[in-house]
Amino acid sequence: MSIFEYNGSALIAMVGKNCFAIASDRRLGVQLQTIATDFQRIYKVHDRLFLGLSGLATDAQTLYQRLVFRHKLYQLREERDMKPETFASLVSAILYEKRFGPYFCQPVIAGLGDEDKPFICTMDSIGAKELAKDFVVAGTASESLYGACEAMFKPDMEAEELFETVSQALLSSVDRDCLSGWGGHVYVVTPTEVREMILKGRMD
Amino acid sequence: MGDSQYSFSLTTFSPSGKLVQIEHALTAVGSGQTSLGIKASNGVVIATEKKLPSILVDESSVQKIQCLTPNIGVVYSGMGPDFRVLVRKSRKQAEQYHRLYKEPIPVTQLVRETAAVMQEFTQSGGVRPFGVSLLVAGYDDNGPQLYQVDPSGSYFSWKASAMGKNVSNAKTFLEKRYTDDMELDDAVHTAILTLKEGFEGQISGKNIEIGIIDSDKKFRVLTPAEIDDYLAEVE
Numbered sequence: 001m002s003i004f005e006y007n008g009s010a011l012i013a014m015v016g017k018n019c020f021a022i023a024s025d026r027r028l029g030v031q032l033q034t035i036a037t038d039f040q041r042i043y044k045v046h047d048r049l050f051l052g053l054s055g056l057a058t059d060a061q062t063l064y065q066r067l068v069f070r071h072k073l074y075q076l077r078e079e080r081d082m083k084p085e086t087f088a089s090l091v092s093a094i095l096y097e098k099r100f101g102p103y104f105c106q107p108v109i110a111g112l113g114d115e116d117k118p119f120i121c122t123m124d125s126i127g128a129k130e131l132a133k134d135f136v137v138a139g140t141a142s143e144s145l146y147g148a149c150e151a152m153f154k155p156d157m158e159a160e161e162l163f164e165t166v167s168q169a170l171l172s173s174v175d176r177d178c179l180s181g182w183g184g185h186v187y188v189v190t191p192t193e194v195r196e197m198i199l200k201g202r203m204d
Numbered sequence: 205m206g207d208s209q210y211s212f213s214l215t216t217f218s219p220s221g222k223l224v225q226i227e228h229a230l231t232a233v234g235s236g237q238t239s240l241g242i243k244a245s246n247g248v249v250i251a252t253e254k255k256l257p258s259i260l261v262d263e264s265s266v267q268k269i270q271c272l273t274p275n276i277g278v279v280y281s282g283m284g285p286d287f288r289v290l291v292r293k294s295r296k297q298a299e300q301y302h303r304l305y306k307e308p309i310p311v312t313q314l315v316r317e318t319a320a321v322m323q324e325f326t327q328s329g330g331v332r333p334f335g336v337s338l339l340v341a342g343y344d345d346n347g348p349q350l351y352q353v354d355p356s357g358s359y360f361s362w363k364a365s366a367m368g369k370n371v372s373n374a375k376t377f378l379e380k381r382y383t384d385d386m387e388l389d390d391a392v393h394t395a396i397l398t399l400k401e402g403f404e405g406q407i408s409g410k411n412i413e414i415g416i417i418d419s420d421k422k423f424r425v426l427t428p429a430e431i432d433d434y435l436a437e438v439e
Contacts, residue, residue, distance in 0.1 A: 077313065
């Protein structure tokens with residue numbers, strides 16, 4: 001049993017037209033036992049930048065705390081928010097610092113950059129960045145997620161359609177994975193607003 | 205004078221509330237060769253005298269204006285060797301920032317970090333303050349910027365400033381000549397005229413150095429030929 005599959009997770013981020021969506025499942029388990037059904041995997045770094053962390057839950061929480069710390073200092077020093085690309089470079093550097101004793105997490109970063117251009121990326125547990133123009137996935141359900149996204153994705157979707165696509169892709173993929181599920185948590189971010197929605201799926 | 209008993213230790217305040225060593229460092233700066241900087245609406249120019257101790261010195265090997273990053277340059281007044289050390293440290297800090305964020309360092313951040321280094325040397329044991337004041341010129345997302353950093357570690361943003369031997373005359377001249385909507389070419393002319401004010405001897409492209417950064421955000425030092433062209437325009 002791999003350390004990455006200890007808690008179970010599913011994460012997805014998708015690009016739309018001047019918007020993006022980031023979604024996760026809500027299960028926290030200890031191997032086969034479900035401990036919580038409202039676990040938060042997606043965190044807001046600032047109004048236009050969200051971070052999702054899959055993998056070992058304790059490492060995800062610690063990594064999030066470290067990143068928020070770094071970002072707050074950056075905000076104080078530079079008097080501005082971090083751009084998503086900059087934040088991704090920072091996460092990559094912090095993960096690689098622990099190259100020989102890594103955080104067992106796979107982050108998914110999604111944000112709106114300059115001129116409201118959506119930016120998504122993921123990386124492995126030691127910081128190898130993977131930029132994508134369409135979608136990125138992470139977690140124990142990643143194989144199903146890849147298939148569902150590939151099938152359902154269309155470029156330049158508006159916020160409403162993007163929400164539907166992301167929700168369907170997430171729910172259908174976690175149904176095929178015993179370690180993730182118990183509903184979904186979706187954020188759809190446009191330049192003007194952030195919409196947060198809880199999905200009800202198969203509660204198992 | 206009561207102060208002189210406290211002037212030997214850097215890390216002891218004098219009764220008048222000064223750190224006398226820093227005052228002495230500023231004196232060292234004040235007896236250095238004149239340098240100045242002007243912020244224009246579309247760029248920044250920095251310039252300095254390049255008086256060499258003898259005609260036998262190869263003037264092309266002396267570079268008083270250095271670049272810290274492709275879009276930030278710096279000039280000094282004071283002790284040359286201290287300047288070299290600071291340039292080295294600043295370049296390293298700029299590269300460390302880039303390595304972490306994959307983004308060029310903003311001018312304010314680099315100035316802050318350089319100033320922090322200079323302040324460290326006013327509060328540590330066994331070291332002396334740097335005997336230089338720096339004029340940092342850069343162009344980033346916040347537009348053209350000009351900063352002065354003193355041996356104490358304090359820094360100021362200027363529209364135009366001068367340091368070194370002829371500082372009061374130069375500043376008076378700049379105050380009269382400076383306008384907010386000045387363009388870079390005008391600023392270069394003004395810089396040359398300001399240097400000329402206190403210049404002993406014949407000014408030429410070989411005994412002054414000028415660095416500019418314009419809206420293409422690339423800092424460069426002008427060649428002696430280019431300086432001679434500007435000098436001809438000024439005549």
